[in-house]
Amino acid sequence: MRIYEELFIIKPDAPDEEVDQFVEQLRTQLTGAGATVDKVDKWGKRRLAYKVDKYREGTYVLFQFTAGPEMVREFERRLRVADLVLKFITVRIDENLKRLDKRKKQRDKRSAKRAANAGPGAPPAPGPAPSQPITEGPAIVPGMPKEN
DSSP states (O other): OEEEEEEEEEOTTSOHHHHHHHHHHHHHHHHHTTOEEEEEEEEEEEEEEEEETTEEEEEEEEEEEEEOHHHHHHHHHHHHHOSSEEEEEEEEOHHHHHHHHHHHHHHHHHHHHHHHHHTTTSOOOOOSOOOOOOOOOOOOOTTSOOOO
């Protein structure tokens, strides 16, 4: 099973009840086929970058789910034949999540190592130097003669 994000744009003139019903239908289709729906975000109406089927705006919906590749193909097929959907995109995000988890573990490991090396008798971490009084002398300006 892999983790996917599906972002699709629904026609702006579709009533909210119809959009909710469509989203719920997609969710039941996914769960009925053995997938797990992790997150459903309705972003609302947003302006499109360019006209799509004579529409300048659309209702954005984001699905995050865990499923096999054959389930994704069926999900995309349903979006393709649905009259409400203007555009959609599917992105596999499990590799990105693995990479981010690996980086986080490395970062935690480095910080724990630094803390262990610092110990109780170690000098404080380098930071701003303690303030020292500044003695002002004559200002030296390039190109000006020196004062004696």
